[in-house]
Amino acid sequence: MPASDLTLLIETALQAGELARGFVGGALDVQDKPDGAGPVTAADLAVNDMFEDVLRTARPDYGWLSEESTDSADRLTAKRVFVIDPIDGTRSFIEGGKTWSHSMAVVEDGIPVAAVVYLPMLNKVYSASLGNGARINSSPMSVGHQQSPDNANVLATKPSVDPRFWPRGVPGMTRYHRPSLAYRLSLVAEGRFDAMFTFRPSWEWDIAAGALILSEAGARVTDRRGAALKFNNKIPQTDGVLGANPVLHAAFLDKLG
The missing domain is CATH 3.40.190.80 (D-Maltodextrin-Binding Protein; domain 2)
Known part of the structure; x- marks a missing residue:
């Protein structure tokens, strides 16, 4: 039986974390994207390639939107779409920080229905699916109560x-x-x-x-x-x-x- 979208995202995020950590302390081949869109590294591109291979193979009928992929209008007619940032916080990654993440969602008819934000250097896996609450490393979590x-x-x-x-x-x-x-x-x-x-x-x-x-x-x-x-x-x-x-x-x- 195929994995649920959330399970697929979590498993792929963990795989991406291993891949990205392999670049830490090594050559990153940092380049500036056109139009002041920020830096991109060899790690961003490698993770993006892995995401495309794993996720699109698992869900070939889903559309694709990623910061590091050439956009295509084909996604606009897809019922479900992967919305991906291979490394969110690339500057932190370049500087040797720990607060970068893999951000991954499945969007259905404009609404996210499954999501993972994974911080490999902090061992934090945030996840949610629509109507089922949010979790950090499998433990339920909720917002605070401040009103002012x-x-x-x-x-x-x-x-x-x-x-x-x-x-x-x-x-x-x-x-x-x-x-x-x-x-x-x-x-x-x-x-x-x-x-x-x-x-x-x-x-x-x-x-x-x-x-x-x-x-x-x-x-x-x-x-x-x-x-x-x-x-x-x-x-x-x-x-x-x-x-x-x-x-x-x-x-x-x-x-x-």
């Missing part, structure tokens, strides 16, 4: 607290940062932080997996204006991301005007 933006510990980049985004005043929150968007979403799902947000256009491969994991942990996850996230768009971006427990999410939206 002024007392919240948030994961966000420095530009996100610029007053121009906050017409009703920047909340007195405490800001932290992690380089991987997928990891930020997962940390809020774990309850270690109260909220995460970014107001820049966000690539689907960075957030599809984490969005499901955070939602299944009990959060509300939307774009920066409160609209539902939809994936497998022709231009694979969303209008930012805001994720927190429902009460705190509403309070942040109110502050954003």
Whole structure:
């Protein structure tokens, strides 16, 4: 019997972790992608090739969207689509950090239905399937209960607290940062932080997996204006991301005007 999509993602993520760790401390052949899209390494490309081989062989009828693959309009007519970031947090990977991840989701009719965010250097496997809750290393997890933006510990980049985004005043929150968007979403799902947000256009491969994991942990996850996230768009971006427990999410939206 074929493995479930979630089992397939978990098994493939673990395999990717072994492959990526093999590049740590070695030659990475770092190159800059066109149009300021950031760096890419030999590890990104090797993991992407492995993902394509394993996942597309297992599910040949699924569409494919990956940061490191040439995009094809064929995915737009597929009922289910893999949305993949081989290494989210490539700069952290290059610098020898540990907070990079493999971000993997299956999206059905625009909605993530299975997701894994795996951090090989920290031995963290975040996972979720639609309607079945979220887990870290097989243990259930849920979001925190903070209700006040002024007392919240948030994961966000420095530009996100610029007053121009906050017409009703920047909340007195405490800001932290992690380089991987997928990891930020997962940390809020774990309850270690109260909220995460970014107001820049966000690539689907960075957030599809984490969005499901955070939602299944009990959060509300939307774009920066409160609209539902939809994936497998022709231009694979969303209008930012805001994720927190429902009460705190509403309070942040109110502050954003």
